[in-house]
Amino acid sequence: MSKDDFRAVFRYRNLTIGSSIVLILILCGLFAPLLARQDPYAQNLAITFQQPSTTHFFGSDQYGRDVFARIVYGARWALFEVVMSVGMSLLFGVPLGLAAGFFGKRLDSLIMWSTDILYAFPGIVLAILLVAMLGPSLFNTLLAISIFAVPVYTRLSRNLTHTLKRMEFSEAAYALGAGPWRILFTHILRNAFVPLLIQATLTAGDVILSASGLSFLGLGAQPPAAEWGAMMSEGRNFLGVATHLSLFPGLVITIAALGFNMFGDGLRDILDPKFQKRS
Amino acid sequence: MHTYLAQKLIAPPLILLLASLLIFSAVRLLPGDPARLMAGMQADQVTVESVRHRLGFDQPFPVQYGRFLERALRGDLGQSTRSQQPVAREIAERLPYTVALTTVSYGVAILFGLAAGVLAAVYRGSWLDSLVMLCAISGASVANFWVALMAMDLFAVKLGWLPLMGAGEWRSYVLPAATLALAPTAVIARMTRGSMLEIIHQDYIRTARAKGLGDAKVYLKHALRNALVPIVTIVGMNFAALLGGAVITESVFNWPGVGRLLVDAVRYRDYPTIQGITLITVLFVVVINLAADLAVGFLNPRIRFD
Numbered sequence: 001m002s003k004d005d006f007r008a009v010f011r012y013r014n015l016t017i018g019s020s021i022v023l024i025l026i027l028c029g030l031f032a033p034l035l036a037r038q039d040p041y042a043q044n045l046a047i048t049f050q051q052p053s054t055t056h057f058f059g060s061d062q063y064g065r066d067v068f069a070r071i072v073y074g075a076r077w078a079l080f081e082v083v084m085s086v087g088m089s090l091l092f093g094v095p096l097g098l099a100a101g102f103f104g105k106r107l108d109s110l111i112m113w114s115t116d117i118l119y120a121f122p123g124i125v126l127a128i129l130l131v132a133m134l135g136p137s138l139f140n141t142l143l144a145i146s147i148f149a150v151p152v153y154t155r156l157s158r159n160l161t162h163t164l165k166r167m168e169f170s171e172a173a174y175a176l177g178a179g180p181w182r183i184l185f186t187h188i189l190r191n192a193f194v195p196l197l198i199q200a201t202l203t204a205g206d207v208i209l210s211a212s213g214l215s216f217l218g219l220g221a222q223p224p225a226a227e228w229g230a231m232m233s234e235g236r237n238f239l240g241v242a243t244h245l246s247l248f249p250g251l252v253i254t255i256a257a258l259g260f261n262m263f264g265d266g267l268r269d270i271l272d273p274k275f276q277k278r279s
Numbered sequence: 280m281h282t283y284l285a286q287k288l289i290a291p292p293l294i295l296l297l298a299s300l301l302i303f304s305a306v307r308l309l310p311g312d313p314a315r316l317m318a319g320m321q322a323d324q325v326t327v328e329s330v331r332h333r334l335g336f337d338q339p340f341p342v343q344y345g346r347f348l349e350r351a352l353r354g355d356l357g358q359s360t361r362s363q364q365p366v367a368r369e370i371a372e373r374l375p376y377t378v379a380l381t382t383v384s385y386g387v388a389i390l391f392g393l394a395a396g397v398l399a400a401v402y403r404g405s406w407l408d409s410l411v412m413l414c415a416i417s418g419a420s421v422a423n424f425w426v427a428l429m430a431m432d433l434f435a436v437k438l439g440w441l442p443l444m445g446a447g448e449w450r451s452y453v454l455p456a457a458t459l460a461l462a463p464t465a466v467i468a469r470m471t472r473g474s475m476l477e478i479i480h481q482d483y484i485r486t487a488r489a490k491g492l493g494d495a496k497v498y499l500k501h502a503l504r505n506a507l508v509p510i511v512t513i514v515g516m517n518f519a520a521l522l523g524g525a526v527i528t529e530s531v532f533n534w535p536g537v538g539r540l541l542v543d544a545v546r547y548r549d550y551p552t553i554q555g556i557t558l559i560t561v562l563f564v565v566v567i568n569l570a571a572d573l574a575v576g577f578l579n580p581r582i583r584f585d
Contacts, residue, residue, distance in 0.1 A: 113297070116290070116294055117301060120294050121298065121560070122519040122522040122523035122526075123520065124527065125522065125556075125557055126557075129553060129557050131545070132545045132548070133305050133306065133308075136545075205419075209420070209422055216424050216527070217526075217527065217530055217542055219545065232424065232425065232428070239428060239432050240437070246425065246432075247429065250424070250425025250426075250428065250429065251425070253425060254420055254421045261420045
């Protein structure tokens with residue numbers, strides 16, 4: 001690695017650290033059976049509440065399950081939460097924002113008013129309302145989390161569309177006879193991709209925190225799932241006796257959220273010239 | 280100024296009205312019988328029928344919504360299926376605890392966030408700036424229920440310095456308020472730093488310095504006042520997130536507030552209580568956002584006369 005490479009790594013500290021954490025999370029999810037040799041769901045009542053040791057890196061829980069294995073397998077749950085929730089928010093939010101920004105007038109007012117109403121609900125409260133109606137399960141929790149993230153994507157894509165449709169390349173495409181759908185999908189959406197990607201990465205950290213928070217309250221993933229929030233929900237009953245049951249899952253939730261936030265920040269530093277000058 | 284006030288005052292009642300329609304519809308859109316849901320799963324058929332008639336489920340949807348709205352405006356949010364108490368009374372009993380906790384937390388967050396943000400901007404590029412930014416990005420990423428459990432384990436279980444759970448004397452506020460303040464402090468510190476950095480290179484700051492004003496006066500009187508506009512907006516917008524955080528924090532610390540009442544209501548499928556709490560929460564968010572909008576207009580005359 002040359003001196004310049006080192007400088008670049010230091011300059012883009014957030015991106016380097018954030019992307020490394022996200023990469024580790026993905027690798028843990030993909031290669032969980034290779035990293036954790038023990039079955040995350042196998043109970044062994046002879047070894048309950050073991051403290052961290054070389055046999056059980058993060059100790060064992062009240063059913064003698066290996067906490068390290070459960071945390072490694074938990075990466076799959078975290079990634080599933082991020083992909084599902086961010087994917088659903090993008091799927092609902094972006095088309096609404098594109099339509100509002102492009103077609104304007106009444107449609108714009110209607111869509112923006114709807115997002116304003118959703119903004120009036122605290123995210124978790126809206127999610128709890130929806131989960132209460134639909135029943136506690138991870139899928140319903142993720143659906144609820146994606147609904148409260150929809151206004152963020154709608155607003156962002158609406159503002160981007162508003163700006164991009166007045167740019168010369170859009171006007172040139174229109175002058176050459178391109179229809180509205182072609183301009184929307186091949187010109188505007190393509191140029192809005194980077195800001196949307198940055199927002200998606202920044203939202204991923206919030207998704208992990210919200211989903212694990214709702215699982216912690218017993219409204220998301222249900223035991224015996226090796227989901228980090230659900231693990232903490234079980235572990236909180238043994239505070240003081242087996243603190244490691246809450247310590248390690250909470251630590252990885254924080255590291256994962258930090259990773260996505262730093263990755264998003266780093267991407268913004270590089271790709272958004274406005275932030276490049278300021279930082 | 281009057282136009283600005285009028286513009287800002289029109290939106291909140293409309294948002295409240297539409298949010299109430301959304302909350303009201305949520306229960307009606309459920310598969311199954313809404314009267315059964317409102318009466319509780321254990322209720323007998325006679326009770327279900329009486330609830331159906333009392334709440335007007337046998338009427339058309341617009342009539343039902345009109346009645347719901349009329350009762351809500353009179354302060355009647357229905358009856359809890361769990362405790363059989365009026366929901367409004369249950370909320371009124373718990374609300375002071377939530378208001379006290381969120382006020383203390385937000386006070387702490389604003390104080391520390393502003394101080395940290397100003398210091399980071401003034402000493403830009405120094406170790407202090409790096410430390411504040413590191414804390415800010417960590418504070419926004421940390422799982423507050425994890426911090427709450429770890430703080431309980433250390434300060435209440437192991438050291439015995441602070442109460443483990445519940446609300447009482449001032450010491451019982453320390454752990455829940457500190458936990459709840461983490462995320463907003465981080466957001467406010469970041470916003471203050473960014474906003475101050477944009478301001479301190481402006482010509483009028485240079486002029487203030489050239490006139491011989493001291494650092495404290497330049498930064499606090501000239502720079503911070505102008506940097507406050509986006510900060511006040513963020514403070515208003517983050518109030519919703521703070522209320523959301525309070526739901527989890529109250530559950531962890533067994534705090535007898537509205538957040539814990541909501542989680543308990545979900546566990547017992549107590550729909551009138553869930554509906555009532557959501558409505559009150561939205562009311563709080565809308566009012567705080569309106570206050571923030573008006574404060575922004577007060578701080579920046581260009582906005583109110585635009």
